[in-house]
Amino acid sequence: MADIVVKTEDVVKEYRMGSNVLRALDGINIEIERGEYISLMGPSGSGKSTLFNMIGALDTPTEGQVYIDGQNMSQLSQRQIAAFRCHRVGYIFQSYNLLHVRSAHGNVTLPMIFAGIPEKRRNEKAEELLDMVGLGDRMYHLPDELSGGQRQRVAIARALANDPSIVLADEPTANLDTVIGREIIDLIKSLNEEQGVTIISATHDLKMLDVSDRIVDIRDGLVERIRNREDIEIEVGEVGGH
Amino acid sequence: MQQRTPIEEQIDLPFMESLRISFQSLKIRFGRSIITTAGITLGIAFLVSVWTNNEIGLALQESGRQSTINTFEETTEKGISTKDIWLIVMSLIVCVVGIANSMLMAVTERFREIGTMKCLGALDGFVVRLFLLESGFQGFSGALIGALIGTLGAVLLGLKDYGLDLFFYFPLLPAQPEDGTMRLGVLVVILLGCCLGMILAVIGSSFPAWRAAKLPPAEAMRTEV
Ligand SMILES: Nc1ncnc2c1ncn2[C@@H]1O[C@H](COP(=O)(O)OP(=O)(O)O)[C@@H](O)[C@H]1O
Ligand SMILES: [Mg+2]
Numbered sequence: 001m002a003d004i005v006v007k008t009e010d011v012v013k014e015y016r017m018g019s020n021v022l023r024a025l026d027g028i029n030i031e032i033e034r035g036e037y038i039s040l041m042g043p044s045g046s047g048k049s050t051l052f053n054m055i056g057a058l059d060t061p062t063e064g065q066v067y068i069d070g071q072n073m074s075q076l077s078q079r080q081i082a083a084f085r086c087h088r089v090g091y092i093f094q095s096y097n098l099l100h101v102r103s104a105h106g107n108v109t110l111p112m113i114f115a116g117i118p119e120k121r122r123n124e125k126a127e128e129l130l131d132m133v134g135l136g137d138r139m140y141h142l143p144d145e146l147s148g149g150q151r152q153r154v155a156i157a158r159a160l161a162n163d164p165s166i167v168l169a170d171e172p173t174a175n176l177d178t179v180i181g182r183e184i185i186d187l188i189k190s191l192n193e194e195q196g197v198t199i200i201s202a203t204h205d206l207k208m209l210d211v212s213d214r215i216v217d218i219r220d221g222l223v224e225r226i227r228n229r230e231d232i233e234i235e236v237g238e239v240g241g242h
Numbered sequence: 243m244q245q246r247t248p249i250e251e252q253i254d255l256p257f258m259e260s261l262r263i264s265f266q267s268l269k270i271r272f273g274r275s276i277i278t279t280a281g282i283t284l285g286i287a288f289l290v291s292v293w294t295n296n297e298i299g300l301a302l303q304e305s306g307r308q309s310t311i312n313t314f315e316e317t318t319e320k321g322i323s324t325k326d327i328w329l330i331v332m333s334l335i336v337c338v339v340g341i342a343n344s345m346l347m348a349v350t351e352r353f354r355e356i357g358t359m360k361c362l363g364a365l366d367g368f369v370v371r372l373f374l375l376e377s378g379f380q381g382f383s384g385a386l387i388g389a390l391i392g393t394l395g396a397v398l399l400g401l402k403d404y405g406l407d408l409f410f411y412f413p414l415l416p417a418q419p420e421d422g423t424m425r426l427g428v429l430v431v432i433l434l435g436c437c438l439g440m441i442l443a444v445i446g447s448s449f450p451a452w453r454a455a456k457l458p459p460a461e462a463m464r465t466e467v
Binding site for chain 2: 053056058059060069071076077078079080082083084085086087088091093097098099101102106110111113114115116142158162
């Protein structure tokens with residue numbers, strides 16, 4: 001039996017603006033297996049970020065259920081949701097969302113402070129992680145003193161602080177140029193391959209195609225189709241051939 | 243789908259940890275913190291100067307001294323005049339609105355930070371505590387400095403109006419003259435000013451912070467300032 005880590009059941013999200021109701025998600029059903037690298041693809045405004053927020057417990061669906069590790073997210077208490085965000089998921093955003101008052105090191109230690117990890121241990125762990133993402137020599141710089149690619153590396157290190165089993169990335173390369181974007185994708189892919197972290201990434205970056213195990217195409221708040229690795233390889237081959 | 247390890251409950255941070263985070267936050271944002279604190283200082287300085295000036299005026303009036311300069315109004319009526327009440331009430335309003343505005347701005351700028359902290363596992367209570375601590379410290383220091391500046395201002399004005407007589411009849415302590423009215427005295431005015439500044443700063447900051455903490459993080463992180 002497949003080990004399902006994320007499952008959404010008829011997830012609907014409506015945004016109310018005055019008398020207008022905008023249906024950003026119109027009944028999403030997906031299942032994601034443990035250890036997969038999934039890309040949510042779709043044009044801007046198709047509902048990728050909205051789905052990302054539902055899966056990451058950053059917002060609640062208007063209708064439908066989200067299950068993570070078999071746990072119905074709507075039945076969790078506030079404290080459980082906070083613990084879920086702290087321990088089970090790592091978030092990576094397009095605009096990095098680093099705390100600009102904390103150094104790279106301070107950003108990476110914060111989730112560990114919330115997790116109650118002793119100071120010595122968390123300092124060591126932050127150093128290890130920043131080393132791993134290639135920022136060993138920039139640990140105590142503030143985010144404002146780092147380039148976009150470096151900031152995203154800090155965000156990746158921070159996302160890994162409490163050893164999450166899922167990393168959620170919302171357009172992690174959208175603010176970066178092609179070369180740096182590629183490096184970030186490779187770094188995320190290596191987490192997936194070497195540490196078995198499940199990666200769920202919203203994107204419209206075609207560079208993400210060849211690292212994904214599956215691609216969920218989203219359009220107008222609906223799953224348009226799901227493509228597997230094999231189909232993707234054929235398409236990438238075709239693109240390459242032309 | 244099989245049930246895996248149940249999701250645990252998030253722990254509370256030790257108080258010292260919150261204190262450390264709040265001080266670090268004030269320190270790194272020093273320039274911005276100073277501006278917010280200056281907002282509190284100004285509001286309280288204005289209120290305390292008007293109020294103290296009034297206390298001084300009443301005390302010297304009672305002692306039989308008259309202002310050495312002519313004022314437009316006839317100071318025939320005893321005690322606090324309508325104009326003075328008006329001035330005090332106005333300065334109180336300016337003070338409340340000024341401080342509330344200054345705190346609200348400072349919190350609104352940080353909605354994204356609040357959303358981000360919640361993504362990393364912060365409890366709503368931690369967010370509120372962080373803002374309570376930061377604003378409590380800003381409120382205390384801002385209001386104290388403001389009260390001292392305000393008193394100094396009122397004393398200088400008093401010196402101009404009454405000369406050195408001011409110091410013989412200086413209304414430092416609370417008093418109850420024969421007419422039965424109550425004089426607070428300058429010390430009490432300073433104390434009240436400090437308390438008011440601190441309370442306003444803390445409420446003005448924690449209330450919006452609590453509202454932001456209750457938002458889903460996705461919502462809080464969307465806010466652009
Ligand atoms: N908080 C919100 N309030 C109102 N409308 C929103 C909100 N968030 C997203 N939307 C709308 O929902 C739709 C899907 O948005 P989003 O999930 O951000 O798309 P994507 O990430 O694929 O670009 C868009 O039309 C967007 O304008
Ligand atoms: Mg988006």
